Amino acid sequence: MVKILVIDDEKSIRASMQEILQFEGHEVIVAEDGIQGLALVKSKHPDVIFCDIKMPRVEGIEVLERVKELSPLTPVIMITGHGTIETAIESIRKGAYDFIEKPLDLNRLLVTIRNATDKQRLIEETRTLRNKVGKRYEMIGNSAAMQRVRDLIEKVATADARVLVTGPSGSGKELVARRLHELSHRKENNFVEVNCAAIPSELIESELFGHEKGSFTSAIRQKKGKFELAHGGTLFLDEIGDMSPGAQAKVLRALQEQKITRVGGDVDIRVDARVIAATNKNLKEEIARGNFREDLYHRLGVIIIDVPPLRDRPDDIEPLTRHFLDAICADMGIAPRDISADAIRELQAGEWTGNVRELRNVIERLIILGSNPISADEARIYR
Numbered sequence: 308m309v310k311i312l313v314i315d316d317e318k319s320i321r322a323s324m325q326e327i328l329q330f331e332g333h334e335v336i337v338a339e340d341g342i343q344g345l346a347l348v349k350s351k352h353p354d355v356i357f358c359d360i361k362m363p364r365v366e367g368i369e370v371l372e373r374v375k376e377l378s379p380l381t382p383v384i385m386i387t388g389h390g391t392i393e394t395a396i397e398s399i400r401k402g403a404y405d406f407i408e409k410p411l412d413l414n415r416l417l418v419t420i421r422n423a424t425d426k427q428r429l430i431e432e433t434r435t436l437r438n439k440v441g442k443r444y445e446m447i448g449n450s451a452a453m454q455r456v457r458d459l460i461e462k463v464a465t466a467d468a469r470v471l472v473t474g475p476s477g478s479g480k481e482l483v484a485r486r487l488h489e490l491s492h493r494k495e496n497n498f499v500e501v502n503c504a505a506i507p508s509e510l511i512e513s514e515l516f517g518h519e520k521g522s523f524t525s526a527i528r529q530k531k532g533k534f535e536l537a538h539g540g541t542l543f544l545d546e547i548g549d550m551s552p553g554a555q556a557k558v559l560r561a562l563q564e565q566k567i568t569r570v571g572g573d574v575d576i577r578v579d580a581r582v583i584a585a586t587n588k589n590l591k592e593e594i595a596r597g598n599f600r601e602d603l604y605h606r607l608g609v610i611i612i613d614v615p616p617l618r619d620r621p622d623d624i625e626p627l628t629r630h631f632l633d634a635i636c637a638d639m640g641i642a643p644r645d646i647s648a649d650a651i652r653e654l655q656a657g658e659w660t661g662n663v664r665e666l667r668n669v670i671e672r673l674i675i676l677g678s679n680p681i682s683a684d685e686a687r688i689y690r
Contacts, residue, residue, distance in 0.1 A: 309424055310334045312353035314344035314370060315386060316362045320411070324357065327413060333420070341365030348377055355423050359386045360394050360406075368398055375402045380430055382423035386411070446479075446486060447630045448623035452615045456483065463610045464490035469562070471547075471607045472585040474614030477664030480585040481545060483612055488541040493581055496540030499533050503554075504546035511554045513570045516561075522571020534567045537580035547607065548588035548599060559603045582607065617659040617666060624655045627663060631670040644674055649683035657690055 311333050313324045321337040328335045336351055338344035340362055348356070356374060360367035371383050382404035387395040395406035404423050407415055446457050463470060464487045472480040481500070488498045506514050513523075517532030533542060544550075550558070561567045562582060566575045584607045593599035617623065628646060636643050659665055669690050677685040 308332055308334055309420060310336070310351065310354045311420070312336050312338065312344065312347055312351065312356045314338045314341060314357065314362070314367075315359040316340055317359070320359070320386070320409070324411070324416075327416070328420075331417065341367070341370040344370055345373055345377070348374055348381075352378070353381065354427065355420055356381060356383045357386055357407075358383055360398065361388060368394065368401065371398055371401055371403055380427065382427060384419055384423065446482065447627050448620065449626055450620035450622040452620045453623055456612060456614060459610075459612050460486050461490065463487070463612075465492060467581050468609045469581070469607055470583045470610045470612060471590075471604075472583065472612050472614060473590075474585075474587065475616045475662055476587045477662035478614045478616055479663050480587075480614055481543070483614060484541070484543045484545075484583045484585060487583060488543075488581075491541070491581065493540050497537055498541045498543065499537035499580075500543045500545060501533050502545045504549035508551040508554070511551060512557060515554065516557065516567045516569055517572075518570035519572045522569075526571065529569075532567065532569065534561055534578045534580055535576060538578050540580060542580040542582050544582060544584040544607075546586060547584040548586040548590055548593055552600070555600045555603050559600060559606060562603075562606045617662040618657075621655040624666065625651050627666055628654060628670055631667050632674065635667075635671050635674055639674070641674075644677075645680035646673075646686075647680045647682055650681050650686040653683045653686040654690065 311328055313321055313328075313335060315321050315324075315337075316339055318339070321339070325335045325337055336347055336353065338347050341358075342364055344356075344358065345365075347353070358367045358370050358374075362370075367385060371385065374381060374383055379402075383402070385395050385398045385403050385406040386409065387406050388409045392408075395403075395408075398406060404426070405419050407419060446453065446460070448454075460483060470484075470487060472483045474480050484500075485498065488494060501514065503511065513526075513530070513532065515532050515534055517530050517535055518526050520526055520529045544558075557567075561578065564575075565579065566577045568575055590599050590604050590608075594601045594604060628651060632644050632646065654666070654669070661668070669686075672689045673681045673685060676689055
């Protein structure tokens with residue numbers, strides 16, 4: 308059932324809409340002018356609003372503008388008579404969802420309500436998903452080392468400076484990149500990830516810069532590259548230390564000139580993507596060996612964030628463990644599990660060569676194979 312507010316100075320219009328919409332199973336409240344309508348917006352919080360354009364005291368356009376201030380996401384459908392079509396179109400520019408003409412058509416009325424509520428539901432689902440994603444990429448840990456990482460992220464997230472994230476495999480470098488994106492002004496746009504180690508060297512240029520149809524045997528259609536897909540957002544180059552020399556040169560040009568050329572193409576395409584790179588290698592050693600370009604290193608490493616290994620921050624193991632217990636149990640659809648203090652101390656004594664990723668795997672194993680609460684013996688056996 309949808310709660311619908313009808314604002315119209317014509318009693319016959321209010322009565323007919325109320326009768327029709329209530330028959331369709333909706334809750335309907337009515338107002339005879341804009342003042343009364345705005346008061347009902349504040350007190351009743353309708354899901355959809357129908358508002359006449361021509362009304363005494365307060366015109367429909369003004370009502371629309373004030374509704375957008377009070378409840379920006381509530382869809383407002385304008386009701387227009389003959390001679391007010393231009394005004395109705397102007398209302399769309401000011402944020403109205405749609406407009407319908409008098410005399411009202413029943414089918415159009417019902418379809419408009421369905422479409423408006425579907426859009427509203429999609430907006431709410433998107434907002435919920437964003438909140439879930441934000442929690443998913445939350446930085447967990449109480450140690451001084453993790454607090455330094457969080458502080459640095461907050462300082463640089465709002466800038467467009469390039470960031471190089473270093474640290475051992477499994478320590479959370481992608482999490483840092485995601486958090487930088489979520490806190491930036493680019494968060495509404497794409498976060499595009501490229502694992503440079505997972506793509507064959509002969510395909511990395513096509514993956515990053517795209518290709519034109521026919522540029523090589525399997526190029527049966529034009530394809531946009533990751534730089535283009537990340538336009539306006541963030542491009543995360545993971546394992547940048549494994550990128551081929553040829554691709555490094557092209558990435559350097561893209562960063563210097565903010566434009567790319569697709570493989571097989573001759574047109575420069577301007578791109579605006581914030582680049583965050585990550586590596587588990589010592590790039591200065593790779594430069595000395597001739598495996599990595601020094602000029603690219605300096606382009607990428609405007610800001611360097613080093614994520615320490617888990618063994619250097621044992622204080623983070625307990626909050627991480629409890630976070631994983633809750634998250635994994637929720638994903639499995641089972642009751643939350645607990646863990647003993649002795650088991651926590653057993654986990655803190657580990658080497659954790661696989662870092663946070665290894666810890667998560669161990670917690671999942673303990674949930675499946677262990678008791679409740681998880682004991683120290685189980686933590687020792689299944690670690």
